Amino acid sequence: MASTSRRSISGSYGSDNVTGEYFCECGLRAPLQVSNSIANPGRKYYVCPVKRCGWFKWADPSIQHSEVGDDRSCQLNSNLKSIERDKNLHTNVMFLKLLAFLRLVVSIVCIVLVIILLFKL
Known part of the structure; x- marks a missing residue:
């Protein structure tokens, strides 16, 4: 009470x-x-x-500015988090592109090796 x-x-x-x-x-x-x-x-x-x-x-x-969260500092903090998220996404996309390129190179090398082995038999 x-x-x-x-x-x-x-x-x-x-x-x-x-x-x-x-x-x-x-x-x-x-x-x-x-x-x-x-x-x-x-x-x-x-x-x-x-x-x-x-x-x-x-x-x-x-x-x-308000007690409901309309504060500029909250917006600034949110913008900083968005920029950080964008940087992380960009880094992840670049990493995935590199992995895809490496998979392509490894696939081509494997195909070439299989063709070479088939011609030697």
Whole structure:
């Protein structure tokens, strides 16, 4: 029952949060942490301490665009992942082309060897 009352209290906290404390959906006090990510180095945020409910809030409202994930840093991170995926796909395609070429060469060599052996008999 205590978690329910905390959850309702967290709903009253918003941009006018006087105490500076935030509570996650689990009803636990969310500690202030600092990001070490490439996209948001040094940026402060609040997060569920047990990471059970997935609650998350940036501490800096001037940079925060929305709580639903419309953040530019998320888009940047997504773009970096897309570029990395493209590079990996390109590398894989080149590797598969090389393997196909090697299979062709080995096949041709085998056919030539079979023909040579047939003519020697």
